[in-house]
Amino acid sequence: MRRTAMIHFSRFHSIQSKLTVTFLLILLPLVAVSIFANYYSQRVMNEQIGDRTKGALLTTLEYVDQLSKSMDQQTLLIGSNPNIVDIWSNIDNPLSPEHLYEIHTVQQQLSALTNVNGAVKEAYIVHGESGNGVSTVKGGIKWPDVKREFWFRQTIDARGGLVIYVPTSKYAGRSEYLSDDMIYYVRLLDVLGNNKEPNVMILAVDKLSFRTIIQHLQTTGNTDISLFYNDGFVLETNPLSEESRSKPMFTIKAESGLWSIQLEQPQFELFQLSGNLQRFTYLIILVSVLLAIWMAWLAYIGITKPLHQLSGAFRQFSRGNLTVQVEHKRKDELGFVMNAFNQMAASQRKMIEDDYEKELRLAKAEFSLLQSQINPHFLYNTLDSIYSVASKKKVPEISEMVINLARFFRVSLGKGKDSFTLAETALHLMYYIRVQQIRTDHFTVEIDLAEETKHLPILKLILQPVVENAIVHGLGGSPDEGKLYIRSRIGEAGLLLEVEDTGAGIGEDKLSEIKRELDGITSKTYRISQDSPPTRYYGLKNVKSRIKLFYGEAAELLLYSKQDVGTKVTLVLPLAKEKQA
Known part of the structure; x- marks a missing residue:
């Protein structure tokens, strides 16, 4: 995990990464300016489109106002015409036979006046008392509930002012004389008179006239223009579907008096050109980034890749690959450096090969010396044990001791083998x-070897000195019956061999002294020091020297002891060396 993190870190700090980041940083101001310019131009364009559209909407409303003013003048002209007002004054029923001629004359006058303005489709005069009246299209009409109509009451409240009434489907169906396709302009007939019951005149203007006015604002098939009066809907030019309204819409509204107009259009249509420009800007930014990466790659191929090759060769050389060579065809300064590396590696390899055999012979001599030193030492102790038993008991057990001893020496010779499997050991x-058990009958032994460790090869005679110390100095120094444990298992550091006894243990002062002696032995200083007497801690020092020499610096001998409790010695042997043995 740590190695992977270091590789990622080194890649992040590589020259290629730095070149790429440098080129991208150079482009960063240009990219930022491009994006800002694109955003600013988009905002300015939106504002300009909004201002121009609103100006067009206000201009259209002026035409609508002009039409309303025209209707205002028309109704005022009719309402102040004495020839019409006098006929409707102080009568109970305008449709009675005695008034038919006068009503017909009024109808003709209305037709003449309304024909001047082609937007007016129909004109009415309604008698407030009876609800009867006259129409330029229908002739005589009967409107009995006219006084209950909302627009009628609104006209009375206006006291001679113009009332614009836009019926909806909800109210238009209540009367056969009003239609939701019309806009009605209503005023009292006698503006200055004092009739006992007010009479009203009505001019009906087709909504198509208004649609014609606002139709020119519709530029596409997806544009909808809506007209409102006093916040009430009047008409729209192109009702949009729910699917169209679900998309982002550009909406703008303008007001003039009680009239207002609203434009709705999909944004993608309105800003299509600016959207293309925006996409083109992003495309340029993308191409610029790709060019920056491409230029960084070219620089890497020309400069940093050779350096990467050279650094990789140095890493391999530092790991022990003395045959590494940098293949190249360069004739520049980098080629000169690569040639110098190849010459250095070849010289170093030759130097190591010349010294290798000398060191190897020396190491083998030291190893043979260390291994040969243990047999006499062990032999003296064993013979002493046999002598003690023979002197005290003079029993047949001596023969068994001699047989086991003979077998031990036969295996120790090993026919030139340096190692045995753990099971054989x-x-x-x-x-x-x-x-030793025949010699002293107050200890038992328990061997527990993990199944996966039995086939592993280990150096011969590395456990025997430790077991000898445990029996002679540990269990032999304890008056009670003790136990000797020999275990093996696989740990993180490699193969772990444990020899533990429940004997006398070692005091703290002596334990510290032994550890100091053992700590001075490494793979580079494996010769046993001559500063101390040759028999002092000889077994443990011999074992540690041999495992350091054979397994390398990772091998270790660990010593744990507590007085009157027991002692445990753990040998740590790297598995890589064991597999190579």
Whole structure:
């Protein structure tokens, strides 16, 4: 995990990454300016389109106001015409036979006046008392509930002012004389008179006249123009579907008096050109970024890639690959550096090869010396044990001790082998343990080897000195019956071999002294120091020297002890070395 993190870190800090980041940083101001300019131009364009559209809407409303003013003048002209007002004054029923001629004359006058303005489709005069009246289209009309109509009451409240009434489907159906396709302009007939019951005149203007006025604002098939009066809907030019309204819409509204107009159009249509410009700007930014990466790659190929090759060769060389060579065809300064590296690697390899055999012979000599030193030492102790038993008991057990001892020596010679499997080592070790058990009958042994460790090869005679110390100095120094444990398992550091006894243990001062002696032994200083007497801690020092020499610096001998409790020695042997043995 740590190695992977270091590789990622080194890649982040590589020259290629730095070149790429540098080129991108150079482009960053240009990209920022481009994006800002694009955003600013989009905003300015939106404002201009909004201002121009609103100006067009206000201009259209002026035409609508002019039409309303024309209707105002028309109704005022009719309402102040004495020839019409006098006929309708002080009569109870305008449709009675005695008034038919006068009503017909009024109808003709209305037709003449309304024909001047082609927007007026129909004109009415309604008698307020009876609800009867006259129409330029229908002739005589009967409107009995006219006084209950909203627009009628509104006209009375206006006291001679013009009332614009836009019926909806909800109210238009209540009367056969009003239609939701018309806009009605209503005024009292006698503006200055004092009739006992007010009479009203009505001019009906087709909504198509208004649609014609606002139709020119519709530029596309998806544009909808809506007209409102006093916040009430009047008409729209192109009702949009729910699907169209679900898309982003550009909406703008303008007001003039009680009239207002609203334009709705999909944004993608209105800003299509600016959207194309925006996409073109993004495309340029993308191409610029790709060019920056491409230029960084070219610089990497020309400059940093050779450096990467050279650094990789140095890493391999530092890991022990002395045959590494940098292949190239360059004739520039980098080529000169690569040639110098190849020459340096070749010289170093030759130097190591010349010294290797000398060091190898020296190491083998040291190894043979260390291994040969242990046999006499062990032999003296064993013979002493046999002598003690023979002197005290003079029993047949001596023969068994001699047989086990002979087997032990036969395996120790090993026919030139330097290592045995752990299972073979344990069997070999039992010959020696049996000799000691016959010598002293107050300890038992328990061997627990993990199944996955039995086939692993280990250096011969590295457990015997430790077991000997445990029996002689540990269990032999305890008056009670003790136990000897020999275990093996696989740990994170490699193969772990444990020899533990429940004997006398080691005091703190002596334990510290032994650890100091052992700490001075490394793979580079494996020769046993001559500063101390040769028999002082000889077994443990010999074992640590041999495992350091054979397994390398990662091998270790760990010592734990507590007085009157027992001692445990743990050998840590790297698995890589064991597999190579």
